[in-house]
Amino acid sequence: MKNKNLMSLYTGIFVLLFLGISGNMQGQQAQKQHEKATQTHKASIKVSTLSVNGMYCSACVDKVQKAATNVKGVKKVDVSLKENQAEVEYNGDEMVLKNIVKAIQDAGYGAKVMPKSGAESS
Numbered sequence: 001m002k003n004k005n006l007m008s009l010y011t012g013i014f015v016l017l018f019l020g021i022s023g024n025m026q027g028q029q030a031q032k033q034h035e036k037a038t039q040t041h042k043a044s045i046k047v048s049t050l051s052v053n054g055m056y057c058s059a060c061v062d063k064v065q066k067a068a069t070n071v072k073g074v075k076k077v078d079v080s081l082k083e084n085q086a087e088v089e090y091n092g093d094e095m096v097l098k099n100i101v102k103a104i105q106d107a108g109y110g111a112k113v114m115p116k117s118g119a120e121s122s
């Protein structure tokens with residue numbers, strides 16, 4: 001009869017251990033999901049090309065560069081005077097793209113989002 005008590009004691013310890021371990025596993029899983037979510041967030045960065053009209057010298061390029069860079073959510077701006085284009089890297093929010101176009105227009109230049117390459121016919 002003492003044996004049975006001992007058994008239930010062991011069972012109790014096992015249950016406690018199991019609960020402790022599974023609780024810990026849930027914590028790790030949550031941690032993994034968080035890392036995944038963070039990665040998805042980083043991966044949402046997008047690059048778009050804008051056509052920019054009205055740039056004639058490097059001062060114009062600077063103005064467009066500054067105007068676009070100052071928009072919240074913009075990561076990187078690369079303005080080409082030769083190609084009349086600005087390549088922008090932003091957080092993936094379409095509003096940011098609209099704000100960039102507006103900022104460049106406010107700076108006195110024409111700007112519009114170009115269709116993604118690949119959509120062009122050769």
Ligand SMILES: [Cu+2]
Nearest residue numbers: 056057059060
């Ligand atoms: Cu100029």
